[in-house]
Amino acid sequence: MSADFRKLRGSAAIVGVAESDQLGRLPHKSSLQLHMEAAHNALADAGLKKSDVDAVFTSGRNMAADVPEYLGIRPRFVGGTQVGGCSFILHVEHAMAAIHAGLCEVALITHGESGASRIAMPAPRWGDDSTNNQFELVYGTLGPASGYGLMARRHMHEFGTTSEQLAEVAVATRKWAALNPRAMYRDPLTLDDVLRSRFIAWPFHLLDCCLVTDGGGAAIVTSTERARDLAKKPVYILGTGESTTHMIVSQMPSFDQWDAAIESGKRAFQMAGVKQSDIDVAQLYDAFTVVPMLALEALGFCKKGESGPFVAGQRTAPGGAFPMNTNGGGLSYTHTGMYGIFTIIEAVRQLRGECGERQVKDAKTAICHGTGGQWSAAATLICSTER
């Protein structure tokens, strides 16, 4: 592996972020409309026009053609990488690389998903002759709830991780949601509430699981030079990393560590040239309570097996030592199905100081990290107010 990738550090910036007009249950809006709203709002946030956009990145079958058509954009660079919910974090790296190579200058990364209402959603992906249906679905998988739970169970066996420790994440994340007016659930939650909620796929209780919502999100990436005279202070991209290890979860290399995230995190920190202690705020995709815990281990914020003690005592809550998922996360704010874009939106807002009651004081450097499939893909982004 060449060390050349480090030359991308700081070459591009995120200059616009936005959600769709509304998040939640939106049966009156199609997935494409949610894309449109987020893209429109992100361009306004950046102070850019549609004609400035020369690259479009999005995820979902055929969406890399569908979305530009709907928006009336003719991109010179098209990115359709689809590896699940973290795809939009990969798109940041791909956009940065394309901009650095001179293939485009202003990249729109957009997401829209009618995850709850299923309005104008692509058809199911897998046929009965797919590897998924032959070797997993036939045994009664529940999709992500069972796939993510398999790692949680093995982690409990290896390291003594407890359901109470998982519940700490849900409770802390709800406290952040209470400070975010756009969060879907804002009422206080106790550990008991989580532990007494019904089982979906043991060891996951209902309140270990993310929401299912409708919504969209978008981000604009451009060169550091172009970023200088736009509407908002740029957030510079210091480091990125990505990997995949499998598609169906039975092919996962390890059930006690997140291998794809170890790869993506290592590369992002190498490119950024920062240490874990330099990170002021973390947005770690929380499809289930255990997912950010395994990310904390994979990214080096704690040792392998120690994420249970790490999150105990509400360490990740407002006022805790490690502010994590400050928008209220997929657990309490919104989770459309592919949540990755929302980690980017919140990180940028924290670094700009736009977060009101939930603002992390003096946040200068943030990390975003996402999962795709069932621990299948991982992507990491480190960004900062300083180059």
Next chain:
Amino acid sequence: MSSVPSSVKGVHYPRLRPGVKIATETTAKVVCRLETHRHLNNDHATIKTAEERFDHMSTPQYTGPIPIPTPETKPFWDGAKQHQLMIQRCRSCKQHYFYPRPLCPHCLSREVEWVEATGRGKLHTYVINHRAPRQPPIPPPFILAIVELDEGPRMMTNVVGTDPDPAKLPCDAPVEVVFDDVTPELTLPRFRLVNA
């Protein structure tokens, strides 16, 4: 099982509607399942019709998905039907692997062969599904497990013959294969605790 993909792929079946005649009970079940899948999103009436017809078939009923083998996976499904757990082994690097494919995922050699596994292994990890999937193969709650075979590869399966109680299901417990003939065409390799 071997008759399922060829009959499905080679013959045109009429779409299931009230009054459409179905040749045999066996064939009807397969057609019902396929039609149910195919029209899941755009024709709820078809689903209902197919499931109603399915309800009149033989009991006890298997309500899980019916997978369709591909050329590279067919020996596994044919083996299951004969109550043999067929996996593959690389002649170059000597490692076993699963799921079936005509190259070794460890060293990319295409010199690979089919072998019958011992059917013994360990319960690597599992969840207990309390919510029913769309097509439940077993009424919930049931155990969805990853078993590590003695030969090395891991596979998803169900653990049966034990209550779905975590206290009775330690990770790394020894398990052995059992073959469930869930329909006349489909046999699923499932596992049970050896000392249960």
